[in-house]
Amino acid sequence: MKITEKLALDAFKNDKDSHILLDQDICHACKERFCIYACPGNLYSLTEKGEMTVEFAGCLECGTCMIACIYGSVKWKYPKSGFGVQYRCG
Amino acid sequence: MDKVDVIIVGGGLAGLACAYELSNSGLTVIVLERGDFSGSKNVTGGRIYVSPLRQYLPDLWKEAPLERHVTKEILTLMGEHNSTTLELYSDRFNQEPYPSYTILRARFDRWLADLLSEKGVFVIPQKNVDGLIKEGERVIGVRTGEEEIGADCVIAADGILSFTAEMGGLRQPFKPEHFALGFKEVIQLDPKTIEDRFRLGENEGAAQLFVGSLTRGMTGGGFLYTNQESLSLGIVVGIQSLNRREPREEIYKLLDEFKERPEIKNLIKGGSTIEYSAHLITEGGIHIKPKVYGDGMLVIGDAAGLSLNMLVTVRGMEYAMASGVLAGRAIKRAKERNDFSASSLAYYEELLNNSFIIKEMDTFKNSLHIIENERLFSKYPQAISSLFEKVMGVDEKPKEGLYKTICKGLKKDFMNLQTFKDWLQFRKI
Numbered sequence: 001m002k003i004t005e006k007l008a009l010d011a012f013k014n015d016k017d018s019h020i021l022l023d024q025d026i027c028h029a030c031k032e033r034f035c036i037y038a039c040p041g042n043l044y045s046l047t048e049k050g051e052m053t054v055e056f057a058g059c060l061e062c063g064t065c066m067i068a069c070i071y072g073s074v075k076w077k078y079p080k081s082g083f084g085v086q087y088r089c090g
Numbered sequence: 091m092d093k094v095d096v097i098i099v100g101g102g103l104a105g106l107a108c109a110y111e112l113s114n115s116g117l118t119v120i121v122l123e124r125g126d127f128s129g130s131k132n133v134t135g136g137r138i139y140v141s142p143l144r145q146y147l148p149d150l151w152k153e154a155p156l157e158r159h160v161t162k163e164i165l166t167l168m169g170e171h172n173s174t175t176l177e178l179y180s181d182r183f184n185q186e187p188y189p190s191y192t193i194l195r196a197r198f199d200r201w202l203a204d205l206l207s208e209k210g211v212f213v214i215p216q217k218n219v220d221g222l223i224k225e226g227e228r229v230i231g232v233r234t235g236e237e238e239i240g241a242d243c244v245i246a247a248d249g250i251l252s253f254t255a256e257m258g259g260l261r262q263p264f265k266p267e268h269f270a271l272g273f274k275e276v277i278q279l280d281p282k283t284i285e286d287r288f289r290l291g292e293n294e295g296a297a298q299l300f301v302g303s304l305t306r307g308m309t310g311g312g313f314l315y316t317n318q319e320s321l322s323l324g325i326v327v328g329i330q331s332l333n334r335r336e337p338r339e340e341i342y343k344l345l346d347e348f349k350e351r352p353e354i355k356n357l358i359k360g361g362s363t364i365e366y367s368a369h370l371i372t373e374g375g376i377h378i379k380p381k382v383y384g385d386g387m388l389v390i391g392d393a394a395g396l397s398l399n400m401l402v403t404v405r406g407m408e409y410a411m412a413s414g415v416l417a418g419r420a421i422k423r424a425k426e427r428n429d430f431s432a433s434s435l436a437y438y439e440e441l442l443n444n445s446f447i448i449k450e451m452d453t454f455k456n457s458l459h460i461i462e463n464e465r466l467f468s469k470y471p472q473a474i475s476s477l478f479e480k481v482m483g484v485d486e487k488p489k490e491g492l493y494k495t496i497c498k499g500l501k502k503d504f505m506n507l508q509t510f511k512d513w514l515q516f517r518k519i
Contacts, residue, residue, distance in 0.1 A: 003342050006275070006366035013126075034333050040273040040342050040368040061131060062368040063251045064271045067264050068329050078124055078253070081235065082216040086130045089276040089320070089365045090195030 003042045007058040015083040018056040019076065020065070026073035027052040038068035061085055091223075093240035094118040096421060097232055098247050099219045099254045101128035102195075104391025104410035105247030106202045106213075107147065111418025113209040117425060121206070122217040122234060124248075129199030132249075133369035135272065135313045135322060137297050138407045141189045142446050146415040151187070155201045157317040158295025159188035162288065165402065166353065167471035168302030168312075173353055174475045184294065192295045192315040192322070193407070194276070219248070222257045228385035228431075229258055242430045243421055245388045247414065250370045252393035260380050260389050266329040267462070268374030270310060270399070273345060274324025276317070277361040284316050287357055293318075299402060302471030304348050308335055309461050312348055314357070321358060323349070326371060326404070331464065371404065372397045375458050376451040382442065383435040388417045396447055399461055400454050400519075409447045416441040456518040465512060473503035 028050070035044040035052070040062065043055040052073075054065070061084055066076040078084070096112060098105040101123030112119045125131040137160060140151055163178040183189060203213040223231035223238060231240035232254075246254035250269075255261040281292075288296040300312035310327035325344050332341055348354055372378070372395050379396070382389045390396075391410035398405045420438035424430050442448050460466065477499035481492060490498075503509075 001346070001363060006363065009363060009365055010367070032333070033338075037335070037338050037340050038271065038329065038332055039340075040271060042340055042342050060273075060366070060368040062133075062271060062273070062370050064269075064329065064368070064370060066251075067266055067269045067370065068333055070266060070333070078218055081124060081218045082126070084125075084131070085367075086126050087133060087196045087365065087367055088130075089197075089322075090129050090132045090134065090199070090367065 007041055010060070011086045011088060012057060013083050013086065014057045015080055018054070019079040019084070020054050020056050020059065021075040022052050022054065023073045023075070024051060026071050030071055030073065034068040034070065035065045035074065038064050040064065059085065091231060091238045091240045093231070094120050095241065095425065096120075096243050096245065097122065097239060097241040098245045099232065100124075100246070100248035100393070101203055101213050102132050102199060102247060102249060102391065102410065103407050104393070104414040105245065106199065106206060107411040107414030108245055108247060108390060108418045109206050109211045109213070110147065110150070110202070111415045112421060113206060113211050115422055117421070119211050120239070121203070121211060121213040122219055122232070123203070123213060123215045124218045125215060127200050127215050128203035128213060129196040132195035132199055133272070133274070133367045134193060134195050134407060135274065135315060135324060135404065136193055136195070136407070137190050137315055138193045139190045139405070140187070142408050143411055144187065146412050155197050156191035156193055158192050158290075158293055159183070160190045160192060160297045161290065161294040162296040164296060164298035166298060166300045167474050168300055168304050168351075168353070169472040169475035170303045172475040172479050173302070174478045192297070192317050194317055194322075219254055222254065229387040243386055243388065243424065243435070245390060245417060246393045247390050248393055250372055250392040252389065255380065255389045255393050258384055258387050260382070260384055260387065262378050262380050266333055268372060268378050270326050270328045270371045270373050271332065271341065271368065272324055272326040272371050273342070273366070273368035274313075274322050275345065275363045276365040276367075277321045277323055277358050278319060278364045279321060279358070279361040281319055283360070284321065288316055290316065301467055302475070303468065304351070305344065305467055306335065307464055307468040308332055309464055309467050311467070314354075320364065321361065323354070323358065328373060328461070371399070371406065373399050373458060373461065375399075376448070376455050377458065379451070383432055383438050385432045386430050388420065388435055388438050390414050390417045396451070398451055398454055398457070400457060405450070412445060412447055413442060416445060454519055460515060460519055463512060463515070465508070469503070473499070477503070
């Protein structure tokens with residue numbers, strides 16, 4: 001089962017604005033890319049231009065990326081009231 | 091500005107237990123929950139130990155929508171191509187009152203919130219708290235969107251990342267070594283199949299933990315809990331260990347590899363995954379417990395870092411609920427004295443220190459050093475399984491004596507200075 005298929009099982013209500021903001025200057029200087037390896041939703045990736053991006057729409061709201069990024073690039077808030085993942089089992 | 095007596099930020103177990111304690115006390119209490127309903131943002135492995143909670147919340151458990159009472163504790167040590175399993179059944183686990191249950195939070199928390207609504211507590215969904223309103227150092231309310239609500243006391247019950255405690259200046263900075271990531275699938279299976287595969291009676295449950303090669307040398311392990319009509323199957327990995335992993339690989343793949351292991355594959359066969367979720371766990375123990383009270387403010391549950399990894403058991407939900415009740419008691423006392431200053435609310439910490447929560451967290455204060463020892467998660471499970479395989483196995487060569495086999499195995503993997511040092515360290519917990 002692909003990770004995208006797993007995420008598709010969850011109920012999401014997505015805002016148009018991302019609740020995760022990245023500091024591209026910090027990301028450019030980063031060699032380890034902790035976020036890519038740590039995100040359980042596999043939502044982080046590099047664009048062809050070498051910019052770090054995150055698909056916030058599938059965010060499981062664990063906050064792991066914010067903790068794993070020791071350089072402090074990940075500015076992470078909860079999605080606005082009423083948005084984000086809605087677990088039915090938990 | 092509208093004003094109530096108490097605002098509880100977060101409608102999870104800590105916040106709801108606090109509201110429960112405060113219901114029927116004459117205080118006006120509101121719970122602000124950011125999800126569509128209580129439980130919709132919550133995740134556990136998981137299993138809840140009810141025994142320590144009965145003294146705090148005696149009436150709650152009869153009607154509670156818990157899953158199965160756990161009658162079997164299973165520990166599996168995983169090598170690369172083998173595994174050894176230890177299974178504990180006890181009559182005690184199968185007698186009422188049952189000590190522990192498997193649990194799904196979206197069901198349980200929602201039920202508890204509905205119960206509170208019947209008791210006159212307002213649990214308001216879809217309400218993020220965006221800021222605290224302060225008068226000097228004193229917290230006098232919260233901001234949610236455009237709205238401001240005043241209160242004598244604000245309770246941060248917003249979980250492990252507690253932005254409310256942070257805004258109140260009551261949170262320690264995040265460090266990877268103090269957190270673990272847990273992620274899991276909920277796999278639907280019919281109850282009869284679950285009971286047959288785990289050899290359980292009706293409503294009986296199993297809790298299985300896995301350590302060893304499944305985490306690829308990282309600190310952590312796997313878990314499997316039987317719910318009424320599903321299995322919760324997941325993995326926990328320390329974030330520092332995850333950051334240091336070589337060669338680098340995306341963490342989510344670990345669960346797929348785990349599901350491919352024959353030990354797991356046969357247990358989940360025919361099941362369909364219905365949810366994928368992830369959550370953080372605090373591993374810092376008592377060392378990172380923040381200050382839990384301030385002027386007009388208390389911090390409870392995960393927000394206060396009240397959780398513990400005891401290697402074979404992970405604790406958090408009981409601490410959340412009990413700390414919520416204790417905070418409720420401290421608030422009732424503060425109300426009687428009409429004093430919500432930090433020195434009055436410090437009574438909460440006193441209650442916490444005298445409870446099982448801080449006593450256990452103190453007893454296990456060295457467990458963090460132990461779980462940082464990666465040999466525990468790679469070398470030893472492999473060595474034990476390999477030795478057991480040699481004892482049990484028969485191959486083309488004439489079999490050596492059992493005593494000789496065991497001595498050889500012990501000499502190879504355990505009779506060395508490193509293991510002796512690990513043993514000395516292990517004695518501290």
